[in-house]
Amino acid sequence: MTKIIDYIRNSQWQDFPSSVKHNAFRSMFDTIGVSAAASKTELSAIIRNHAARMFGGAGASLWWDGRKVSPVGAALANAMSIDALDAHDGQKLTKGHIGCGLIPGIMAIAEAEGIDDSQEIMTAMVLGYEFGTRAGISLHASTSDYHTSGAWIAVTVAAIGARLMKLNESQMRHAMGIAEYHGPRSQMMRCIDTPTMVKDGSGWGAMAGVSAVYLAADGFTGAPAVSIEGKDVADHWADLGQHYYMDEQYIKLYPVCRWAQPAVEAVLDLIKHHDITADQIANIEISSFDEAVRLCSMAENTEEAQYSLPFSVAVAACHGTIGVDEISTAGLTNPNIQAMARKVNVISNDDFNAEFPKRRLAIASIETTEGGRFSSAPTEAIGDPEAPVSDDVLRQKFDTLAASCDPETQKRLSHALGDLRHMPDMNKVLAIMQKH
The missing domain is CATH 1.10.4100.10 (2-methylcitrate dehydratase PrpD)
Structure with a gap:
């Protein structure tokens, strides 16, 4: 000691x-x-x-x-x-x-x-x-x-x-x-x-x-x-x-539980690579570890939205990302997001359970209204230390979140925090x- x-x-x-x-x-x-x-x-x-x-x-x-x-x-x-x-x-x-x-x-x-x-x-x-x-x-x-x-x-x-x-x-x-x-x-x-x-x-x-x-x-x-x-x-x-x-x-x-984010990335990857639009999605199946499977609530408030894998996946499928607005009133009252969330089914994967918590993995499968089925590789969330986001991406995230302040306050705050290479002015x- x-x-x-x-x-x-x-x-x-x-x-x-x-x-x-x-x-x-x-x-x-x-x-x-x-x-x-x-x-x-x-x-x-x-x-x-x-x-x-x-x-x-x-x-x-x-x-x-x-x-x-x-x-x-x-x-x-x-x-x-x-x-x-x-x-x-x-x-x-x-x-x-x-x-x-x-x-x-x-x-x-x-x-x-x-x-x-x-x-x-x-x-x-x-x-x-x-x-x-x-x-x-x-x-x-x-x-x-x-x-x-x-x-x-x-x-x-x-x-x-x-x-x-x-x-x-x-x-x-x-x-x-x-x-x-x-x-x-x-x-x-x-x-x-x-x-x-x-x-x-x-x-x-x-x-x-x-x-x-x-x-x-x-x-x-x-x-x-x-x-x-x-x-x-x-x-x-x-x-x-x-x-x-x-x-x-x-x-x-994204402003949702980390456990949901591998599934989000897997879905976004499928949508991008197969040019799938939200109205073409018939259902989505997510295979992930048990703790992620328990993120199963249908969201009626922001706390439920942030801890809901189906809601997080639905927002991503409908909007291509997840922002603060999407887990707030605008997203919670959006009928398209709510309908998409009901199309998401989540199942447990024993191999991914064995990897948790060191790795958090998910596989997404999307079935389209035309009968096509597309599955992702095992996917991890962006931003892990093994694959960190760049300083530029971090600044973009900061600017998006700090936009809740007035522009002058946002500018002064960013300047006080510095360039991520030198000591910030904490006072x-x-x-x-x-x-x-």
């Missing part, structure tokens, strides 16, 4: 390889872009109002809102707001998302504590991705239930927040233990089967992590964090500082997001 704590407390920006720095810039850029579009959701409005009412204070900002709340409240609301739009980055082995909860958590502490060094914030972010990926893998290996990202993000935010607060080794250890104990052990597949606003637990995890840091600073005890300190999970932590998971995050092109980024 001392080795892990020493690494978190003592690592500096210059210690990281150039690829790690570049991918950190990309993930920060991507997450902030998602936050802008996500702030327009009903979920975001509800949780921001809740934070202002129940977690008031003056320490940290509600992003894209203008109000100030406690750092605990800011972490809760900003992370849950990002989670409202399933377009943020993720990591395959964790079956979850690090930046969604980590970035709001560490930025809430940084703002509350007057930490305005962009390099320190970005260093904390990299350490959070390294710690968080291992925390997710470790938790999944140590329990039979599949918990949301919030469960292990709580410990991650506590560990990295303790660095920002300059807690000593004992306090840091207790912060992690408190966060693990108080963090949400929420059941991910329950929300997959019945999609609601609880989503991936990132908001409650970020809040529990920030709370744990301040509790530990005041002398509250809670060690050990068994998913970090347990002998049975030691192998997951052995390569910390040697192997960089920052280079193994994926970037999403300017935060100042822009403080404006309503």
Whole structure:
């Protein structure tokens, strides 16, 4: 445990390889872009109002809102707001998302504590991705239930927040233990089967992590964090500082569950290569892994749309892509999309089950009204670390999402975040997001 704590407390920006720095810039850029579009959701409005009412204070900002709340409240609301739009980055082995909860958590502490060094914030972010990926893998290996990202993000935010607060080794250890104990052990597949606003637990995890840091600073005890300190999970932590998971995050092109995106890409590929139009499609069969098969809800709201493979495939088949509008009112009330979704049948594939979570695969078969049948090869989603999207594509995604802001704000935000090769100005980024 001392080795892990020493690494978190003592690592500096210059210690990281150039690829790690570049991918950190990309993930920060991507997450902030998602936050802008996500702030327009009903979920975001509800949780921001809740934070202002129940977690008031003056320490940290509600992003894209203008109000100030406690750092605990800011972490809760900003992370849950990002989670409202399933377009943020993720990591395959964790079956979850690090930046969604980590970035709001560490930025809430940084703002509350007057930490305005962009390099320190970005260093904390990299350490959070390294710690968080291992925390997710470790938790999944140590329990039979599949918990949301919030469960292990709580410990991650506590560990990295303790660095920002300059807690000593004992306090840091207790912060992690408190966060693990108080963090949400929420059941991910329950929300997959019945999609609601609880989503991936990132908001409650970020809040529990920030709370744990301040509790530990005041002398509250809670060690050990068994998913970090347990002998049975030691192998997951052995390569910390040697192997960089920052280079193994994926970037999403569409604001829907990652598990649906291999099927989406397979369908788009068939449509492109066989020149199929939406009105020629009689039915679509998707063969994929079990977790994707359970994304089966017929969408009546955006939460159900984001966790529905048939709806995601239907949008792609009708529009050639999936945007925020398509998973919002415009798409949900579109009779063509709803009719197409009813043509989608999803079946389990044992070979793909064996590959999950390291690989997420799908095969699509389209039967046309003229009697033709076309099948794809096994397909993975675009944006995986093995086939990353370019910086230009990432910028296009950002511009699309940040278009929810006025043009001048979008331009200033993009400029503050930088060119993805140099340090962003996080003080300017935060100042822009403080404006309503």
